[in-house]
Amino acid sequence: MRDGxxxxxxxxxxxxGTPYMDGHWAAAAAGHVERGETAYxxxxxxxxxxxxxxxxxxxxEFTMQRTAxxxxxxxRVDFFFTARxxxxxxRIVEPEKCGELRWCRxxxxxxxxxxxxxxxxxxxGGDQRYLVHGFDH
Numbered sequence: 001m002r003d004g005x006x007x008x009x010x011x012x013x014x015x016x017g018t019p020y021m022d023g024h025w026a027a028a029a030a031g032h033v034e035r036g037e038t039a040y041x042x043x044x045x046x047x048x049x050x051x052x053x054x055x056x057x058x059x060x061e062f063t064m065q066r067t068a069x070x071x072x073x074x075x076r077v078d079f080f081f082t083a084r085x086x087x088x089x090x091r092i093v094e095p096e097k098c099g100e101l102r103w104c105r106x107x108x109x110x111x112x113x114x115x116x117x118x119x120x121x122x123x124x125g126g127d128q129r130y131l132v133h134g135f136d137h
Contacts, residue, residue: 001082001124002103009103010082010121011090012110013050016099026114027080027121028090028101039079047086050094051101055087061124066116066133080120 002009011028015021031046033039040058047056061080068074092098104110109118116133123131 001084004103004105006105008106008125010106010109010124011051011101012104012113013092013101014099015097015114017096021114024112024114025102025104025110026117030117040081043079043081047083050098051088051090052093053086053088053090055085056083057085058083062120062129062131064116064120064131064133065135068134078116078120082124 002011012025013028015024015026029043029046029050031042031050033042034045037045040060043058044056047053058081061082064078064080066076066078090101092101102110106121106124109121113121119133120131
């Protein structure tokens with residue numbers, strides 16, 4: 001995140017060439033935790049792999065439990081972090097997976113967004129540390 005001229009902004013990527021949510025805007029760096037890796041270590045690794053940035057000062061925001069009843073894998077738990085400082089300039093490192101990077105105001109996100117990530121971004125800055133998405137209750 002950063003403070004833009006018109007308010008807080010988040011860095012988003014346009015997914016392309018991926019089997020999941022192609023053509024949707026999503027968090028600029030995301031991925032899976034690998035064996036023997038903490039969520040914090042995974043977030044650092046993904047930032048290097050996807051954005052080419054290092055020395056990231058991560059802040060844990062919340063955990064989200066989500067489901068998509070029509071998906072092949074319909075239960076996930078995600079960890080969301082923000083960063084206010086890092087070394088390097090964010091750039092597209094994997095052009096086969098990312099069509100564009102864009103800083104977007106929190107109150108003016110592009111469309112379409114990955115639904116659970118739009119829900120997460122809408123809750124940034126709040127007090128909740130546990131979110132749910134896709135459940136009936």
